[in-house]
Amino acid sequence: MNAFYAGMAEIFEIAETDITPDLDLASHTWDSLAIVSTIALIDECFNQLVGGKALAECATIADIEALIRIDAAKVA
Amino acid sequence: MGMARIEAIASHFPDAVLDNAALAKLYPDWPASKILEKTGIASRHISAPGETSADLAEQAARKMFAAGVDPASIDYLLFCTQTPDHVLPTTACVLQEKLGLRTDIGALDFNLGCSGFVYGLSLAKGLIETGQAKRVLLLTADTYSKLIHPKDKSVRTLFGDGAAATLIAECDATEPQIGPFVFGTDGSGAQNLVVPSGGYRNPRDAASAVEQTDASGNVRSADNLYMNGPAIMAFTLREVPAAIARLSDVTGRRLNDYDVVAFHQANGFMLERLRAKLGIEPSRFALRLESCGNTVSSTIPIALEPLVGQETKRRALLVGFGVGYSWAACEAVLPSKGDL
Structure with a gap:
């Protein structure tokens, strides 16, 4: 998850060490641009396309990670 | 019949420029440097009130003619836009007159956005390589700025107005161009x-x-x-x-x-x-x-x-x-x- 966390830190413009599973997305700028960037990041890190609507409903980093795993399970 | 080939391209932009500094004043969370970093765009051209896609396309075509393409040689006009001058008539017909093109030519509009140029090449190739035309003027132009709300940064930071004229002409190549x-x-x-x-x-x-x-x-x-x-x-x-x-x-x-x-x-x-x-x-x-x-x-x-x-x-x-x-x-x- 290191590249993913580094990418999320870049999107939120915060330190990578501040990216934790329980990070509250709403306390940062979890807007359309951040979601677009996260779709691209997940594609880059995991070669998966995650839907924007599902991402918008995520509250924490752990929620995003769960989405990736769910999508990975679907792909598998 | 020969092969169709791109022979010339000319672009035209309206005079007014909207830069990131101006946008940053409207969107406090997005400084100019962030807009450039996220979009790769520093500035866009914006059409004046009353300045239409056909006006921009006309200027792009005139630039091409000034560079040596003979308007009398054009025997088909394709105009790709999603912001036409009118619901009807076809803007390509208006452009035929504005550009002083021959009246014994074909002209039509087609409504596509970001895929439109490649489709235009496909249409032009079809016209030329089936012997229906020899020199096709493909004009592309849009004025999305007229559709964008000033306070919608999701699109206003990205889109600019502009036009391009592309000449696709028959050549004697033996391989597809x-x-x-x-x-x-x-x-x-x-x-x-x-x-x-x-x-x-x-x-x-x-x-x-x-x-x-x-x-x-x-x-x-x-x-x-x-x-x-x-x-x-x-x-x-x-x-x-x-x-x-x-x-x-x-x-x-x-x-x-x-x-x-x-x-x-x-x-x-x-x-x-x-x-x-x-x-x-x-x-x-x-x-x-x-x-x-x-x-x-x-x-x-x-x-x-x-x-x-x-x-x-x-x-x-x-x-x-x-x-x-x-x-x-x-x-x-x-x-x-x-x-x-």
């Missing part, structure tokens, strides 16, 4: 890049003009352009690589076999993600959007303009994708000065 093509259409994405009202499905009225603010703080009404950025990003990352793979199956060429790879210039972030995902060498990757933004169907010819009629011939891969959803990819040879 345009094509092969692959196409894609998926209307299930129609609502993700849309002006909801203004046609006959949803006519404009007082209700359609009511402004709303979305979760990201962008303001728009149903009369304005709406883009679902996340959906468009997912569509692009899914379909562009797939289209390129389909084309590669036909041509046997890989991406780094091309001298130039020119994608629709949607925005810098998307282009860089596609470039990295597909492993395209930066030196082959056409980029021309920093000073004009996303000009819809004109982005690819604007990116190719400096490469036509130069010292060396180049083989290019072109991919247009966007509103519809509609997409297409093709090969095109960009002739050298000596070829023309």
